[in-house]
Amino acid sequence: MGLGAYIAVSAALFALGIVAILVRRNILYVLMGIEMILNAANINFVAFNRFNGGGLEGRMFAIFVIILAAAEAAVALAIVLNVFHLFNSVKPAEADLLRE
C-alpha cells in the first residue's frame, strides 16, 4: 500500500486523539487522546522512513517517542491522581482555579 494510505490512517488517528481530548469530560480521556496522537505521529515517522530511503532516523525517532511516551504517561497519571485528590472529581471543568 502507498505512503498516502499510511498518512491517511495517521491523520485519522490524530483527529480522533484530538476529539478524545476535547470532547470527553474525563481527564483520563485526555491521557488516551495523547497516546493516540503519539501513535499517529509514530505511524507517520515509520511510514516516511520506509518510503523515503529507509534510513534509521525515522525508526529511531519512533523508538524515542515510545520511550518518552511511557515516562510521560507515568507523570501524567501522578498529576491526575493529585488533581483528583485536590478537586475530588475527574472533570477538568472543576479544576478552574485559573479563572480569575
Next chain:
Amino acid sequence: MIADLGTQPMTPESHILAFDPGTDFKLLFLAFALPLVGYVIQIFFGKKLPRQGDWLLTSGLFVTASITVLMFAKSLWAAYHGEEFRHHSGDEAGLWFHWFYSSDTVANGVSNVSAAIYYDPLGAAMLMVVGVVSFCVHLFSIGYMHGTPRYHIFFANISLFTFAMLGLVLSDNLLFLFVFWEVMGLMSYLLIGHFSHDPSSGYFHKWATKACKKAFLTTRVGDTCLLVGMVIFFWKFETFRFTELWRLSIEEIARHQALHPGEYPLWMTVGGLFIFGGTIGKSAQFPLHIWLPDAMAGPTPVSAMIHAATMVAAGVFLLGRCYPMFTPDVLSVIAAVGTLTAIFAATIGTTANDIKAVLAWSTISQLGFMVAAVGLGGVVAGMFHMVTHAFFKACLFLSAGSVIHGCHHEQDMRNMGGVRKYMPVTFACMLASTIAIAGIPFFSGFYSKDLIILRAWENILGGKFSGASFFAAVGLPIAACLTAFYMFRMIFMTFTDKYRPGTVESPFAHHAHDDHGQDEHADHGHAAHGHDDHGHHAPAHAAVAHAGHGHDAHGHDAHGHGAKGHDAHAHAAKAHDDHGAHGGHDEHAKPHESPLPMLVALCILAFCGVFGGHFWLADPVHSLKFWEHAHTWFEESVSFQSLYGAEIGDKLAAAIAVDHHAEHSAHWVALPLSLTVASVGILIAWLIYGRGWERSQRIAGKITHSIHAIYEVVKGKYFVDEVLGTTIVVDMKRKEEPRYEPDISVIGLSVHFANLLSWIDRNVIDATVNLVGRSGAAVGKGSAAFDRTVVDGAVTGVGLLTQTFGSVARLFQSGRVQQYATFAVFGGLALAAWLILL
C-alpha cells in the same frame, strides 16, 4: 604786483625769516601739539598743580602764540620778497599722517585719506590771530575766572579748543578741517556749559544747561550740511585735499562751460550750497544764528575767544579755503545771506540792553559782512575783515568782561553808567575798539569794511551786476550805520553819566547774590563767596599797571609775561571786602578796575585791533592819504594768486576783474559812503544816548513808542527762536526743573514727533508683535481645547474599547482546560488553512 620796499632786498635763503621746510613744519606741529599736551596734563593733574595749572597752560599758549607770530612774520617777509608762500608738509618734508589705511599701497585704487600741514598766507594770518587771541584770553581768564569752581577744567577746555582751531587752520584737506571743526563744536558745548555744573552761578547755571545743548545741536545741523557737501565733492573728485579740489573744480567748470556755455555744473552748486550750510551753522548766519546770543551763557572769556574771534571765524575761513569750488550761483546766495544777516543782526543789536548781547549781535552782523564779502568775490576783503574783526571784537568782549567783572556781575547796561571814572583802562581799550569797529579812518575797521563796500560797488558799476551785489551794495552801508549807532549807544550807556546800579530788574547780578543766600549747601557758600572775594582787588595798584604798559608792539610779549608774575603777588593780599554785606543791592559798591593780567590782555588786543589793519603798510605815509585807496599789508600778502596758486588765482581774478574806470569810480562812491554812514551812526547815538541818562530814556521812549509794533518785533529777535521752538525759558522762580520741557532740541516740534514715533513704536509695531504673540496664544488655547476633546476623547475611547474587549475576552478565560485546547486546535487549523491556501 608787489611794490618794492625801497630798502635793499635781503638775501632770501639765509635770512631768519625765510621759510625752510626742515624746521618750520616741526615748529608748526609743536605749536599745534602744545595745547593738546597741556590739556592732557591739566585733565589728569590739573587740581594738584600749583595755581591749578593755569600758569602751565598760559605759558604753553605763550610759546604757541610766539611761534605763530614768527611764522606770520615769515609769510609777510616772503610776500614782500614776491616768493610764493604755499607750503605743504607732505610734499616738501614728507610729513604725512595716513589715516584710513596704513599706506597708500594697500588701498589699491581706493583713495587713502591722509593729512598734512598746509601753510599759506591766509593760514598764516589766521594762525597769528588764533595764537594771539587765545593767549590773551588765557591771560584774561586767570583774573576773571579766579576762584570759580572747576577752574582747572576751564583752562583745559580752552587750550583744547585752541588746539582744535589751530588744527583746523593748518589742515590741508577738507576731512581734517571737518574733524577739528566738530571737535571745536564739542569744546564750545563744554565751555558754554561751564556754569551748568556750578549751581551757585544762579541764572547762568539754568541758562547754560540749555544753551550748551542748543549751541551744539545748531552747529551740528551746520556740520551735517558740511559733511554732505564734502561727500558730494568727494563723490566727484575722489579726494579731500584743497589743492586738488581747487584744480579739479576749476577744470570741471571749464569743461562744463565748453559743453554748454554760460551754465555751471548743478552738482557743484548743490555741493557748494551744502558747504555754505556748514558756514551758516558755525558762523551763525541767518537761519542758524539762534545759538550765538544764547552762547553768552558761557563765561565771558569763552564768548570772547570762541564766539567772537576764532570759532565763528572758522566758518568764514572755510569759505576762504573753498572759494574756487563755489560756482557764481553759490556766491550770489552767499552774498545775499551775508547781507541779510548783517542787516538783520544789526537791527536787533540796537534794541539789546545786555552788554554781551549787543556784542553777540554785532558779531553776527560783522560775520554777515565777511560772508557777503566772500560772496561778492572779495575773498581778500572778507578775510582781511575777519582778521581785524577778530582782534577788536575779542578786545570788546574782554573789556565788556572786565566791566561786568567790575560791576559785580551786572550785565544790563541800564544798571551801569559812568564806569569810565572807575575803569579808565578798560574804557580806553573799549573806546578804541568801538571806534575801530565803527569804521572811523586810521583804524583797522575802516580799511576792512571799506574794502567790502568797495567790492560791492565795483560789482555794480563794473557790470558784474546781480541782485545780490545790489542788495549788498545798499544793505551793507545801512548795516555799517547801524553798527556805528549801537556800538556808540553801548559806549554812552555804560561809560557816560553817573553809575546807576539797580535801576532795572535784571536776572544776572541780582541773582548772583540771592542765589547763594538760599543755597543750603556749605560748599556753595564758599563758591559764591569766592565770587565776591576777587572783586576786592585793591584799586591802588591799578595806577602802577596803567603807567607800566607801553605802546611798543614788540615789547608786549615779554612785558605781558612779567605782569602775570606781578599779579600772583597781588592775589595774596586779602584787602577787606567793602561790600561784604549780603543782599541789599541799593547801597551798591562802586565798580572797580580789573586786576593786571586782564588789563594787559586788553591792551594787547586793543593795540592789535586798532593798528592791525594798516600798521605794516607798504608805505605808512600813503596810508595817511586815506582818500586814496591804500594797499594794506593784507592785500600785499593775500591775493587770489598767493592763496590758490598762479593759474587758479588768475582765473578767479579774471572772473571778478573790473575795468580800471569802474574801479576808480567805485572807489569814489564807496569811500565817502562809508565815511558818512559811520559819522551819521555816531551822531544819532550821541543825540539819543550821549546827553545824560534821563534825557536818553525820554527820547528813546518817544521813538520806541512811535514805532511801537516794529520795535516789539525787533526786540523779540523777529521771533525766529519761537518759530524753531528753541527759545530758552529760564524761570528763576521755579526751583524744580520742569520735568519735561519741549524747548530743548534744535527743532522743538521734533521732540513731539519723537514722542509720537515712540508711541507708535510701542503701540503699533510692538502691538503687532504682541498681536502675533496673543493670536499665537489664542491658537494655542484653541488647539489645547481641541486636543482635550477630540484627541483625548479618542484615547479614552480606545481605553473603553479595550475594556469591552477585555470583558469579552474574560469569558474565554473560563479555566476549563479543554476549552483552551479546542481554541488551540481550531486556531492551528485556521492558521494551517490560511498558510496553505495563500
Next chain:
Amino acid sequence: MEATDRLFYGLVGLASLAAIAACTWIGGGAGAAFGLFAVLVLAGSLTCIWERSVVRSAFCLIGTFGGTAGLFLMLGSDFLAMSQILIYVGGILALILFGVMLTPPDLTERKLPRVMAGLVAVGAGVAFVAAKVAATVHWVEAATLAEPQHETEQIGVAFLAYDQYMIAFELAAVVLTVALVAAVYVARRRKIDLEEEGAEG
C-alpha cells in the same frame, strides 16, 4: 446498550468492512493486511471515544495500539512493533487502567451531541488539511523499496555508536529515571493531607 450505541457500532462495522474491501482491492494481500490493521486502529479509537464507560474505552485502546504495531510490521520495522506492544499495551495502558481504578466511574458523563459535533468538526478540519497537503506536497517515493534488513542489530549498534544515538540513548535513560522519581513524589500522600484526614477522621 442504547439504540444510538447500537447504531454507532453498526455503522463502524460497515465502514470497517468497506475499508478492508477497498484496501484488498487496491493492494492485494498486503493491502488486505494493511486494511485490517488500519481498521483495527481507527475502529478502536472511535469506540474508545464513543464508549460511555472509561474502562471499556481503555480496553478499546488495546486495539489501537495493536493495529499500530501491525502497521509497523507492514512497514518492515519489527523491533519497533514489538517495543510498541511491549511498552504501550503492557506499560501505558496498565497505567491508564490504574488511573481508571483510582477514579470513580461517571457513566452519565458522555454527551452525545458534543461527541458528534466534535467528530464532525475535527474530522472535517483534518480531512481538509490532509487533502490540501496531499494535493500540494509531492513527496518522493523511492522507486524501489529497499528490502528490510536485520533492523534490531542496526538499532542496537546505532544506540551505542558515539557518533549516532549514544547521547540520545543516555538522555532517554536519564529522562526515564527522573520521570520515575517525579511520578512517585507527585503521587505520594502528604503528611498534611494525612493530618487533615486524621483531623476529620
Next chain:
Amino acid sequence: MQSQILTWITFLPLLGMAVILFLPKTAMTAVKGVSVVATFIAMVLATKLYFVDFAHKSVAEIEASRGAGDILGAQFVQKVDWISSIGVQYYIGVDGLSVALVWLTTVLLFIGVIASFGMEKAGKAYYALLLLLQVGIGGVFVSLDLFLFYVFWEVMLLPMYFLIGIWGGPRREYAAIKFFLYTLAGSVLMLVAIVALRLDSGTFSIPQLTELAVSGKLTGASLPAAGKLLGMQFSTWVFWFLFIGFAIKVPVFPFHTWLPDAHVEAPTPISVILAGILLKLGGYGMLRACFPIAPDAFRDSAFILGVLGVISIVYGAFVALGQSDFKKMVAYSSVSHMGYVLLGMAAFTVWGMEGAVLQMFNHGTSSAALFLIVGVIYDRAHHRDLNGFGGLSQLMPRYWALTTLGFFAALGLPGLAGFISEAMTLIGAFQADDTRFQVLVLISTLGIVFTAAFLLYAMQRVFLGKKNPKYEGIEEISFREVFCQVPFLALCIVFGILPYLLLDWMHPSVQNLLNILKIQG
C-alpha cells in the same frame, strides 16, 4: 598641520564651563576665578591671532588662492568631516571680515564676566551659561560651513534666553520669550534656505557655495518645481529667507521691537554683550552667508535694503529721542547705528562695505561702554527714568567725564571711532552706482543730527541742571566699574585716531568680496 588656534579660542570657554559645572555651588570665588581665567586666555589668544599671526594677504594673493577652492582666502582653516553622511564638515577659518569680530567677542566676554562680579544673585549657572554663550558667538564668527554656522547660531540663542529669563528685570519672562521666539522664527527661515541650498548644491561649505553662486550654478534646478517657492525664483526666496533671519538679529526696522525689551530686562553685563556683539551676528551673517550666496538677488534688492537701513537710522534716532527710560534709549540708538551697517552694505561700494564692517566693530565698543554707563546708575538708583535724575555732574564728576566720552563716541564725534565708520558709510553710499542712494544719504544725515539731539538731551536731564536732592549721598563710580568701561572707551579713542589698525585687516577681504559679487554685474 592645521593650526588649532581657532578651535582653542572657540572652545576654551566650553572647557571652562565644564570645570565650573563640577565645582560646588558654594565655591563662588572658584567659579568666578575659572570663568575669568577661561575668558582671559581666550582673549590673549585672540589678540595674538589678530595682531601677530594674521597675515595681511593682499587682494591679489586672495584671488590667487581662489583657484584652490578657497574663494574667501580664509586663514587658520580647519576642515574635519563631522557628519559625512550629509556632507557636514567641521570647517572653520577666519578672514578679514571676521578676525576683528572674533577679537571683540573675546574682549567683550572677558569684560562681561568681570562686570558680572557685582551681581550678587549671579550663581554658578550664570557663569556657565555665560561661557556657553561665548562658545556660541565665537563659533558663528569662525564657522565656514553653513550647517556648523546654524548649529552655533542656535547654541548662542539658548543661554541668552536663560540669562535674560532668570537674571533679568521685572518683565524678564516676556522679554526672554519674545527674544527667543523672534530669533528662532528667523533662524527657522534660515534653516529652510540652508536645506534648499544643500539639496541644490550638495555641499554646506560657504566658499564652495559662493563659488557656485557666483558662477551662476546655484539655480535650484535640481529641486522640485525648479526651486520656485511662493512664486519666487530660487535665489530670490533663498536670499530673502536668509536676509530676514539675519535682519531680525541686526535688528532692521520692522523686526526691531524685541531689542528694547531684551535690553531693558537683561542684567547689565548681558545687555553689554547683547549690544556689543550679538547684533553683529546679523550683519556678519549677511556678509558671510547671505549676499555671496545670492549675489544677483542681493543686487536687485540693494535699494530696498538701503531704504530699510535709512529708516532704521532715522526711526531709531527719533524714537530714542522720545524715550524716558535710559536703557531703552540706548537700545534704540543701537537700532539707529546698525542702520548704517545695512546702508553701507546695500551701497555695494568699497568704502560703503568697509564702513559697514567698521561700524559693526565701533558700535560694539561704544554701545558696550554706554550700557556699562547705564549699569552704573542703575546699580545706585535702581531706576532708569531719565527725568528722575539731575545735576549728577556735581555729585559724580568722574562718572560724568566717562559718560561724556561715551556719549560723544556714540555721537560720532571725529577723533572717536564712530565718526570714521559713519563717514565712510555715507561717502560709500553716496558713491553707489544707483543714484537713488544719494537721496538716502541726505535723509540719513537727519539721523546724525538727532542722534546728537537725544544723547545731549539725556545728558542735560541726567547730569546738568539743578542737583537732585534725592541723590545727595550717591557714591562716585567704583574702580571695578571704571576698569570695565575704560577698555571700551580706550578702543574708541585708539580706533578713532588710528583706524588703519582695523581697516588694513578688513580691506583685502572686503575688496575681494566686492570683486566676487561684481563678477556677474
